Amino acid sequence: MWLAALAPLAYLAGCVLTDNLGANPIDFVTDTLGDWTLRMLLASLAVTPLRLLTGQAWLVTLRRLLGLFAFAYAVMHFSVWVVLDFFFDWPLMAADIVKRPYITVGMTALVLLTPLALTSTAGMVKRLGARAWRRLHRLVYVAAILGVLHYLWLAKVGVKTPWVYAAILALLLGIRIVAAVRRRASAPRAGASVEAARARWVKRRLEDTRPR
Numbered sequence: 001m002w003l004a005a006l007a008p009l010a011y012l013a014g015c016v017l018t019d020n021l022g023a024n025p026i027d028f029v030t031d032t033l034g035d036w037t038l039r040m041l042l043a044s045l046a047v048t049p050l051r052l053l054t055g056q057a058w059l060v061t062l063r064r065l066l067g068l069f070a071f072a073y074a075v076m077h078f079s080v081w082v083v084l085d086f087f088f089d090w091p092l093m094a095a096d097i098v099k100r101p102y103i104t105v106g107m108t109a110l111v112l113l114t115p116l117a118l119t120s121t122a123g124m125v126k127r128l129g130a131r132a133w134r135r136l137h138r139l140v141y142v143a144a145i146l147g148v149l150h151y152l153w154l155a156k157v158g159v160k161t162p163w164v165y166a167a168i169l170a171l172l173l174g175i176r177i178v179a180a181v182r183r184r185a186s187a188p189r190a191g192a193s194v195e196a197a198r199a200r201w202v203k204r205r206l207e208d209t210r211p212r
Ligand code: HEM
Pocket: 027, 030, 031, 032, 033, 034, 035, 036, 037, 038, 041, 074, 077, 078, 081, 103, 106, 107, 108, 109, 110, 113, 143, 147, 148, 150, 151, 154
């Protein structure tokens, strides 16, 4: 998994070393890192649907690593913009975030991913409590939607790739929604069986205490 997740960086390093970055090296590096941010994000979101469909529980162990790699690629993608596009000109960067909606949306996605990366350890799950932690980590869905929106917004008319990502994200979120609806639909039945068990237990107790 580590090898697969680091391969895009090795590819980029290879392109740098062989001077193979195309006519616009900054765009090439930015786009490659942006592509891999989105791929890692979608891969991390694919883990739960895959587990639901295949029943392979071990897949869950990949989710955290993929999420952290998505964040690492997002930080590198953002850093290229900070260092090579704007040379640390903070006022100009702030103006760009406000002026270009696709930058606003990309920035928001990165900001949303930050607390998720910071709270990804088992210690943080314990400290926040599982329920609050799960609720906080639902932000990943918003970040992924914004990531796809960022790409849709910046891509030239007629470019199909961002729509492929949008379709994959819709499919992954759709599977989760169906699973959640099914869970909720079966919840009253689970409640009813608890009630039935309680009624049986009360009946047994009454029979035990009845004078013979
Ligand atoms: C989770 C966050 C983000 C994701 C998933 C993401 C993803 C992407 C993707 C897929 C591309 C297009 C790559 C291609 O054309 O092949 C891209 C391009 C780009 N992104 Fe992001 N991005 C994110 C955050 C950001 C942030 C925070 C910034 C800067 C503040 C940013 C600035 C850019 C720029 C300047 C481009 C190149 C646009 C062009 O080619 O003209 N992105 N990003």
